[in-house]
Amino acid sequence: MDNKTYLVESERTEKKFPEGIALNTAQTNELSEALVQFVAAADRLDALKRHLIYGAPLKRKGKPGVVKSTLTQRQAEFLHAALGIGSEAGELLQQVIGSILNGKDFDYINIKEELGDSNWYGAIYQRHYGLSDDSINASNIEKLRVRLPDKFKASDAL
Numbered sequence: 001m002d003n004k005t006y007l008v009e010s011e012r013t014e015k016k017f018p019e020g021i022a023l024n025t026a027q028t029n030e031l032s033e034a035l036v037q038f039v040a041a042a043d044r045l046d047a048l049k050r051h052l053i054y055g056a057p058l059k060r061k062g063k064p065g066v067v068k069s070t071l072t073q074r075q076a077e078f079l080h081a082a083l084g085i086g087s088e089a090g091e092l093l094q095q096v097i098g099s100i101l102n103g104k105d106f107d108y109i110n111i112k113e114e115l116g117d118s119n120w121y122g123a124i125y126q127r128h129y130g131l132s133d134d135s136i137n138a139s140n141i142e143k144l145r146v147r148l149p150d151k152f153k154a155s156d157a158l
Contacts, residue, residue, distance in 0.1 A: 006137035012151045013144045035097050042090020049083035077124055084121035088114050 001009070023031065050056035091114045098104035125131065145152050 001134050001138035001141060003133060003137065006133075006141065009141045010137075010144070013148050032101075035093065035100075039090050039094055039097065042087050042093070045083050046087035046090065049080065049087060053080050053083075074128070077128070081121045081124035085118055088118040088121065092118075 047056075047059050051058040092111065095106055095111060095114075099106055126133075126136070
């Protein structure tokens, strides 16, 4: 499936918020706490990625014994990719937090760069499994057609 078709098909299952979202105090507090924790975790993952993959000094020590001490080549490459995708997600979330908490405008150039970085990390998996963007997009839409068949009725066409 080409990217243009994927963008059209995937939009069928995208939740739209024409009125925005109203949050009560408890929801606001919970969301704020979760966002701060996620970004902190993404920053920590990024620091670990920089240390493990690129040899940068580790700024924070982790708990020993959680991860085995020797990784296979594939485990190391997939860890690199997963840590990268996670840290890029954190950087995208920082854009959202900046807008929600501080009223900052979204930085189009930064968003484009972070999405590109996410794609770069995803390409590690794609090369290993011989996957193309088209095959990934088609598989994702097929999964959504099974999971949410009502969104793909001809009467609901976009």
